[in-house]
Amino acid sequence: MKIYLDGKLVEKHEAAVSVFDHGLLYGDGVFEGIRTYDSLVFRLKEHIDRLYKSADAIQLKIPLTKMEMMEAVIMTLKANRLTDAYIRLVVTRGVGDLGLDPRKCKRPTIFIITDKIALYPKEFYEKGLAIVTATTKRNLPQALDPRIKSLNYLNNILAKIDAIESGAEEAIMLTNDDYVAECTGDNIFIVKDGELLTPPPDVGALEGITRDAVIGIARRNGIPFKEKMLRMEDVYAADEVFLTGTAAEIIPVVAIDGRKIGAGEPGAITLKLRNEFKKLTATDGVRY
Ligand code: PMP
DSSP states (O other): OEEEETTEEEEGGGOOOOTTBHHHHHOOEEEEEEEEETTEEETHHHHHHHHHHHHHHTTOOOSSOHHHHHHHHHHHHHHTTOSSEEEEEEEEOOBOOSSSOGGGOOSOEEEEEEEEOOOOOHHHHHHOEEEEEOSSOOOOTTTSOTTSOBSOOHHHHHHHHHHHHTTOSOEEEEOTTSOEEEESSSEEEEEETTEEEEOOGGGTOOOOHHHHHHHHHHHHTTOOEEEOOOOHHHHHTOSEEEEEETTTEEEEEEEETTEEOTTSSOOHHHHHHHHHHHHHHTTSEEEO
């Protein structure tokens, strides 16, 4: 397996970063998770735009143009001859000293891993997921904005541990004042009386690329949609619930905290959106 590391393709066993890298020491950096479908990179430009926006938000200047970054992604995919891949693109503050000071880091570290995609088991898509509400609250946007896709994922990992301890795969994270934000690695949507609803990202959620794709599909297919602040009561009372993410795509949720959602099986709008999403991934992307 070839890894892109600071401008070069190197073998996996040679792809190492320094223990003084602030990405490792402090989670100081940003990343993207991108996916390809049959040699099409889904929404590459949108992912690169989000990466640079995240970098901007933490005052990290990426030493490549967006075009060069896209070329680096494509080069890595080609070198590994992968047609259906998961891409992890990481930019750290770089190598510094043991202090926090980002000025000590002279050059960001950039690496790109392209690997086979690891999916949720098929039965989760057919039967739906049972998830829980995390006790860990989502980061306060005024402290560390969840719209920044930073390397600091401890907040999400603590909520993931909540999920695991309850025997679930995913957990809903609430804001400090108990509005629904998102899940540990996915956005959340509900369907109520034919209308599609999802929390606005500024409550404390990543602006997911899959989320945007789903909103676009809903608009084109006449499914009423709006962003709305949601409480857990709204989610429990929903007709359908599903999660979206690059790896998960669109995954139905049929139970939350032991309560059945809707009919307890994947709903019609979720299935319609899944179908349309599948068509989109077959056409909407950068070919390599
Ligand atoms: N929220 C969080 C916290 C995430 O990490 C992710 C990505 N895994 C998402 C939402 C979904 O975003 P996307 O659709 O861009 O993958």
